[in-house]
Amino acid sequence: MRPxxxxxxxxxxxxxxxxxVAMVSSGAPAFDQENAAASDLRVSVSKSEVSALTGDTxxxxxxxxxxxxxxxxxxIANLDFVALDQSTYIDPEDWSPQRTLVVDPIAAGSSATQxxxxxxxxxxxxxxxxxxxxxxxxxxxxxxxxxSPAIYLHVEEHRALNPGGxxxxxxxxxxxxxxxxxxxRVAGKRx
Amino acid sequence: xxxxxxxxxxLRSAAKAPAYGWLVVAVQELRDIWLSWRGxxxxxxxxxxxxxxxxxxxxxxxxxxIDQRDTVNMVVQITLGIGVAVSLLFGAxxxxxxxxxxxxxxxxxTPVPRRQIGLGKLLAAVSVWPVLMLVAxxxxxxxxxGPGLFANAVVAGFVVGSLLTxxxxxxxxxxxxxxxxxxxxxxxxxxxxxxxxxPTRIPLTGWFGDHIxxxxxxxxxxxxxxxxxxxxxxxxxxxxxxxxPVVAAxxxxxxxxxxxxxxxxxxxxxx
Numbered sequence: 001m002r003p004x005x006x007x008x009x010x011x012x013x014x015x016x017x018x019x020x021v022a023m024v025s026s027g028a029p030a031f032d033q034e035n036a037a038a039s040d041l042r043v044s045v046s047k048s049e050v051s052a053l054t055g056d057t058x059x060x061x062x063x064x065x066x067x068x069x070x071x072x073x074x075x076i077a078n079l080d081f082v083a084l085d086q087s088t089y090i091d092p093e094d095w096s097p098q099r100t101l102v103v104d105p106i107a108a109g110s111s112a113t114q115x116x117x118x119x120x121x122x123x124x125x126x127x128x129x130x131x132x133x134x135x136x137x138x139x140x141x142x143x144x145x146x147x148s149p150a151i152y153l154h155v156e157e158h159r160a161l162n163p164g165g166x167x168x169x170x171x172x173x174x175x176x177x178x179x180x181x182x183x184x185r186v187a188g189k190r191x
Numbered sequence: 192x193x194x195x196x197x198x199x200x201x202l203r204s205a206a207k208a209p210a211y212g213w214l215v216v217a218v219q220e221l222r223d224i225w226l227s228w229r230g231x232x233x234x235x236x237x238x239x240x241x242x243x244x245x246x247x248x249x250x251x252x253x254x255x256x257i258d259q260r261d262t263v264n265m266v267v268q269i270t271l272g273i274g275v276a277v278s279l280l281f282g283a284x285x286x287x288x289x290x291x292x293x294x295x296x297x298x299x300x301t302p303v304p305r306r307q308i309g310l311g312k313l314l315a316a317v318s319v320w321p322v323l324m325l326v327a328x329x330x331x332x333x334x335x336x337g338p339g340l341f342a343n344a345v346v347a348g349f350v351v352g353s354l355l356t357x358x359x360x361x362x363x364x365x366x367x368x369x370x371x372x373x374x375x376x377x378x379x380x381x382x383x384x385x386x387x388x389x390p391t392r393i394p395l396t397g398w399f400g401d402h403i404x405x406x407x408x409x410x411x412x413x414x415x416x417x418x419x420x421x422x423x424x425x426x427x428x429x430x431x432x433x434x435x436p437v438v439a440a441x442x443x444x445x446x447x448x449x450x451x452x453x454x455x456x457x458x459x460x461x462x
Binding site: 160163164165166167169170171172173174177178181184185188 | 222225226231234235238239241242245246249250326329330332333334
């Protein structure tokens with residue numbers, strides 16, 4: 001019986017199958033693992049829309065849920081702002097005193113809650129959102145970031161007549177000085 | 192007109208010099224400043240400026256844009272700058288102004304030693320500084336973040352301001368004694384002040400910048416106030432920054448007294 005000879009196409013197909021099996025059986029590389037971990041995270045926020053005046057303060061919470069089967073690495077949650085009207089200049093540091101929080105590893109099926117304080121300083125339409133990424137530099141750059149839905153902020157200007165309670169001093173000091181100097185001048189002329 | 196010969200003047204001074212001649216001169220000068228429009232208008236305008244700045248700063252502070260310490264620092268630094276500038280200009284007007292108003296001759300004919308005339312005029316020139324600092328206190332109080340910041344801000348501002356005022360008012364008196372023209376005296380004094388003030392607006396970094404900041408009495412004083420108020424350092428922690436203002440005040444006062452002793456009717460000094 002003549003032995004069966006394999007053609008070049010069959011050899012190529014066999015090699016491709018061997019490589020494919022090797023890739024699958026050796027386990028997914030780190031990059032894929034991280035992608036899987038990132039896709040297992042969900043970030044939700046406690047508010048979807050806020051109307052505020054400049055200078056007001058409001059808080060909201062974000063919740064990071066780990067829907068995967070493995071514990072997450074340590075995470076960083078960051079609060080960001082984007083002007084939707086493209087005319088409001090936003091310096092995020094002015095809008096929130098603490099914009100970055102370190103989140104401890106979250107066990108599978110668990111979640112972690114963060115509290116954020118926002119103080120709008122300029123009027124306009126702004127979106128605020130929380131973005132989560134692994135704190136390890138190598139992991140942070142390996143996969144896509146996880147972000148919450150945006151909170152829509154509609155901020156109107158607040159006009160305070162007595163900001164910080166300074167108005168009495170601001171008016172009284174020049175007034176008292178004017179009276180004092182007028183009195184001094186009158187007294188000087190009488191002499 | 193000519194001035195008294197120095198030997199004649201000394202004989203006269205020795206015979207009739209009152210012990211408190213400087214006080215008589217100072218009181219007269221203080222009356223000129225505070226019972227005329229000059230002092231009151233400057234202080235009133237200063238209070239209006241601080242009111243405006245405080246109101247704007249409070250608005251921003253409420254919105255969290257400017258830190259509370261920065262607003263207090265701003266008020267103290269402005270008080271320092273204006274206090275020193277006004278004292279300098281009052282000092283620069285003391286003798287050359289009298290020359291132009293033709294009232295110096297009668298002053299020189301009084302039996303008051305010339306050094307005491309200089310001292311009296313210098314005291315009157317610096318009198319605006321404590322008044323301006325006093326006016327600034329309510330503004331610092333209303334902007335302060337806590338009692339510690341208030342006390343540190345007032346003490347740091349008063350110490351630095353007193354040293355710089357002494358130095359620059361003395362400089363003004365020196366230039367005024369040497370100058371025939373009041374315009375020249377005011378311009379020259381103010382030019383020196385602006386030259387020394389300018390580096391406070393430039394970020395002085397690196398060893399060279401740091402040396403300049405420590406040698407220049409204005410930048411050193413400004414940096415001292417900044418560190419105490421904004422960086423929350425203790426007063427003793429930054430004492431080395433007071434060396435330049437102290438040295439400047441001592442040298443300027445000493446030179447002013449030497450030059451005042453050689454005061455004459457015309458500009459320049461007796462040799």
